[in-house]
Structures are given as C-alpha cells and as structure tokens.
Amino acid sequence: MMTKGRLEAFTDGVLAIIITIMVLELKVPHGGDFEDLKPLLPIFGSYILSFIYIAIYWNNHHHMMQTVKHVTGSILWANMHLLFWLSLIPFVSGWMGENHFTTAGVFLYGIVLLGAAIAYFVLQYLIIKSHGKDFILSKALGKDLKGKASPVLYIIGIISAFFNIWISGFMFVFVAVMWLIPDNRIEKALNKDSNL
Amino acid sequence: MMTKGRLEAFTDGVLAIIITIMVLELKVPHGGDFEDLKPLLPIFGSYILSFIYIAIYWNNHHHMMQTVKHVTGSILWANMHLLFWLSLIPFVSGWMGENHFTTAGVFLYGIVLLGAAIAYFVLQYLIIKSHGKDFILSKALGKDLKGKASPVLYIIGIISAFFNIWISGFMFVFVAVMWLIPDNRIEKALNKDSNL
Amino acid sequence: MMTKGRLEAFTDGVLAIIITIMVLELKVPHGGDFEDLKPLLPIFGSYILSFIYIAIYWNNHHHMMQTVKHVTGSILWANMHLLFWLSLIPFVSGWMGENHFTTAGVFLYGIVLLGAAIAYFVLQYLIIKSHGKDFILSKALGKDLKGKASPVLYIIGIISAFFNIWISGFMFVFVAVMWLIPDNRIEKALNKDSNL
C-alpha cells in the first residue's frame, strides 16, 4: 500500500516548478523601452499557451487522483513518465517562441504535447485497471471523447508543421480551449458516489 | 467536491518558487569589490518590493482560503489566473530594476500588479458567490476598502509612469505598506464563528 | 519526537526541484532548425538517465519512509547528506553531457552516484538501528542484493572511465535498469504487517 498523498505532493511540486521556471525563458532585455520587449512577444505567447497546458494537466491529474484508492508501483512509474514529458515543456516552449515558430520548433512542441497525452492515457489506463470494475473513474470518463480527440489533433498539428504552422498553432490552441471548457464528469460522478 | 488542500499546496509551491527565483535576477557580478555591487542596487530595491508583494499575496490568499468550504472548477481556474499574473513578477521586477526604473519598466510593473489585483478580486468574488449568504468571508471583508483602493492606486501609478516615475514608485510602495499594516478582519470573523 | 511528515515534504520538495531544474541545462539553441538540436543530444541523453535516477531515489525513499515510525536527529542529518549528493546531479549531468562524455565528466558523474548510494545506505542503516529488531524494514530488505551491488557497479564504472567510457556508461545504465525492475519487498512486508 502506497500513500497517494505523497504522489500528489511530488506531482504538485514538479508542476509548480515547471509552470514557474518557464518564465525564466523570458530573459530580461537590456534596453528599457517598450520596443525592447518586442522580440519577447512570441516567447510570451508561447509561455501563455504552455502555462495553460500545465494548468490543465494539474487540474485533470487532481481530479483523477481524487478517485484513486490505492497506488501501485506501475502507477507511480507511469506518473513519473508523465512528469518527464511535462518537464520538457519549458524547453520546447522557449525554443518555439525564441525562433518565431519555425517548422522544427512547432513540430517538437507538438511531439512533447503528444508524448504527455500518451503518458497521461497510460497512467489513466493503469489506474482503471488496478481498481475494480465499479470504479468511479471508468464511469466518469464514459467514452472519454476529449481524451481520444487530443492525440489525433496533436498529430494533425505535428504533420501540419511541415506545410503550414498556422494549422499546427490552431490545433494546439484548440485542444487547450477544449479542455478549458468546464467538464464536470468526475465531479458529478464523485457527488453521486456516497462512499466519498 | 474538490479538496482545497491540494489547491493550497499548489499555490504555496508556485508562490514559494516565484519568491525564490526572483533572487536569480541578482546576477553574481564578476568583480569582488563593494563597488561591483553598485549596479545591483536598483535590482535589489526592486527585489525587496516584489518580495513583499508576493508575501502579501501569500498571506491574504492563506486567510481567504481558511474560510473556504468547497472549491469549484471556476475557483480553481480563477486561482490559476492569479498565479499567472504573479508568475510575471520576477520578469517585470528584474526588467524595472536592471534598467533603473524607466517609464516602460515602471509601467509594466504596474500593469502586472494591476492584473494580479484584478485576478485576486475575481477569485474572491467567485468564492463568495459559491458560498451561502451567511458566508464568513463576506462578513469579514465588509466594505473591503483596501481591496477597492489598491487597483485605483495602481492605475494612478501606471499613468504617472509617463510623467514622473517617483509618483508611480510612491504608489506601489504605498499599497504594499497599506497591506503590511495588520488587518485582522478575517481572523476576527473566524474567531467569532463557532463552526471553525 | 519529530514528525516524519515534514521530513518527507522537504525531501519531496528538494527532489521535485532537482528533477525539474536539470532541464535548465538544456539551453534553448539560437537556431530554429532540427540540426540546431544536434549538439543537445548528449545533454538530453544525460538528462534522461539523471531523471530516472532521481525518480528511483524518490521511489525508494518513499517506500523506506513508509516503514519509519520515528525520526531522530541523526536520521534527519543523514537525509540532508543524501540530498546534498543528489543536489549535485544537475551539475554533473550537465557537465557530462555538454562535453560529450569525457573521462573526467563520466568519472565525476559516477562519484556523485556513488556518494548518493553511500548516503542512502547510511540513512537506511540509521533508520534500522533506531527501530526495534522486529522492524519491518530490516525484514523487507533481506539480503538487500541491489543495495549492495550498486556501489560495486558504480566503482567499476568510475574506474572504467579512465579506460573505456562505454563500460562506465553501461554500468550506470545497468544499475538504473536494475532498480526500475519492480521490486515489491517493502510493499509485501507492509501488507503482511497488520499494524499498518
């Protein structure tokens, strides 16, 4: 039996650090006028998008963990695997922004988003598998449309990077917006369940 | 139902990191004499002010969360929105200090303070709205003079940046001092309330 | 009596920061093409290995602390000693990667791994000593083959650095893989023990 508390605390710590050190990519410019900020605008745009993605992952992770009753060794490693992909976001976010959204930058950003999505999916799968068939999370997820659509949209975004980075950008923003829209599946299921 | 504990832990983590990485803007000078520290003085002044602001936000956030009984999805996102503005403080603080308080630097610092204040206000509003009418926080805040005066003073400071940055500086320091003065509204209300 | 909770929280915090700031060694390249990432590949390989090591330490630490019933002053300092060695991993990892696995780089990386392993061993020893003879951890560890093999393999890797860094690399990867393979000794022992 492993306490899920410490898993949550560690994940919170890592996500809090990722979301905060990203801002270090916004290097303080040496000039002090408004135009000196101009070169930072793409990095800043990239920062906002990445901030939202980390916030979404924290949010979804938090909801998912609420339903968890026990943590196995493989769940723990699946969680580490997720944190690995998320830890690369400050780097790919900075690179994409600093080079004004080149094909390679946008491509790599998409790859990291896709890697994180797959890692999250694996984590979710292992949690469901390790709990009984009446497990609240499986009921709450239902068909899990968002979870299934995201990787597809990321892949479209990744391939588009070689033709038109605007399509890629649209895909990555679209997925973020899709997850930002309130989604009370787990909250509702938890409220129904009297055991919690 | 969401546990407010994890929201607090995540917020604590982000604020702890913000308050600490700000010191990384104090780049270690290559010379080892006292005069080599001189160029760092404005950055240091800027650091002290920003440190106090983050401490105030932590303090107020902590008090506010003590009264909260449940956390909704929108409260969570309002909290993330607040953290976004606060995460920009190390950058604007470093930029303002390194360029010796130019108009643009002081202006942007004020904009970020204003953004954080508005985000805090929205968070507070959503918390009050989601709780009943006898909610302890609404009683504790009363007319919330400080909360209402701060954005006005920030706006005066932001506009003054184009004419006289000393006025701006005075405004930003004044708001910080105003919040530093002990304010026991919530503590008193909590003590009165026998349910806590 | 010292609460082990705060020891765990502090350790989690430090490990979360170590695992995350390592990514800062991946300096964003100025060019925006795929070939601009090439020089980063060895640093990235080094990053992955170090990430896995920190994850293993977190995992093992977590399991060990579950069995702990009280924390003495010397346990606390042994823990700090472990954190000291682990805090050097981002530095040696970055150095080893950036200089493409020179003898000195690989040697120093091995020294830090060895230092951490010894520190962990000391911590484990102090915990066992401070608990009774029926202490669950001593039973769970049994002969502790992995714990005893690791320092030996590190030393082989450290010495090999002067002849053939591929042997060193193999040793360091091998130890990581050895620990990644599920190992349920403590979990099993905890489940047997009805007191927990």
Next chain:
Amino acid sequence: MMTKGRLEAFTDGVLAIIITIMVLELKVPHGGDFEDLKPLLPIFGSYILSFIYIAIYWNNHHHMMQTVKHVTGSILWANMHLLFWLSLIPFVSGWMGENHFTTAGVFLYGIVLLGAAIAYFVLQYLIIKSHGKDFILSKALGKDLKGKASPVLYIIGIISAFFNIWISGFMFVFVAVMWLIPDNRIEKALNKDSNL
C-alpha cells in the same frame, strides 16, 4: 486562528528551493577535463557551507514549530523576514565563491548570516511572547547559549573580513559546526511534556 501547517509548508518550499538553486551558481564549465573544474572549487566550498546553513535553519525551524500552538499575524511576517535573509544566501554564496573570498564577498556573506540570525531571534521571541509562561519552547531554550553566541561570532567574522578573511572563514564554519553538534533541548522538553 491560522493553521501552522501552511506556514510550515511554505517555509519548507522556500528552503527546499533555496538549497537547490544554489547549485545553479556552479556553472557547467565548457572544457571537459579535471582542470576545468579547478576554478569552481571555491564556489563549491562556498556551496557546501551554505548548504549546511540552510539545513541547520530548516532543522531548527522545524523543531521550533513543533512547539507552536498558534500562529499570529506578526509571527507570519517575522517568518517572511527570516525567509528574505535566507533567500539572499545563494547570491552572497555565489559572489563570495566566484571572487575567491575577497573582503567584500566575505563581509556581505557575514552580513546575510547575521541578518538571518537576528530574524530568527525575532521570530523566536514573538513565538514565545504569544504563548503562555509555561510554554515548552521557553523551557527548552533555557539560556539559549548557541543562539546568543552566533550573532557575536558573526560580527567578529564580519569585522575580521577587513583584516584577515581566514578568521572570518573560521567563525562562519565554527558557528555551523556548533549547530551541527546534536542538541536535544527541544526534543527532550517535548518528550517530557505529556500534552504532545
């Protein structure tokens, strides 16, 4: 009433970050040979000393907080004041090390140690004042010889910086060693006290 838990969590977070980001002052050298590490040796020495100081503060803070039964607004700000001084340690530590222990570097390091000691003293005083006269901490501290000797030794170290930095270095190391020696005053007092 304020929960001391969140004060501890925030302090843990800040100390964990301080102790970890200090290692970022150890800039990865571009050469990959052993001699390329040589210029880093003074920074590394400085890092070890600072690591021990932060560990001591964490340790003492942890013990002190165990005795605390309630946290007032002024205790909270005294704690922030302590964190402010400690947050400067990575900077002064890096500066002192990088410039090979110049007078100014050693002087400033001493000033920050002194500032932190005074801040700790104020925090301790406010905690004792806010609790009753039978408060366990006052009994545990007794004459508090270490607490009183430290600032005196720091001041000697600070003044010596102008004549002989070896005396300063000795003082700063001596105080660290003095605190490292086990000191069970609070632990003993807590064990005696049946209320805990």
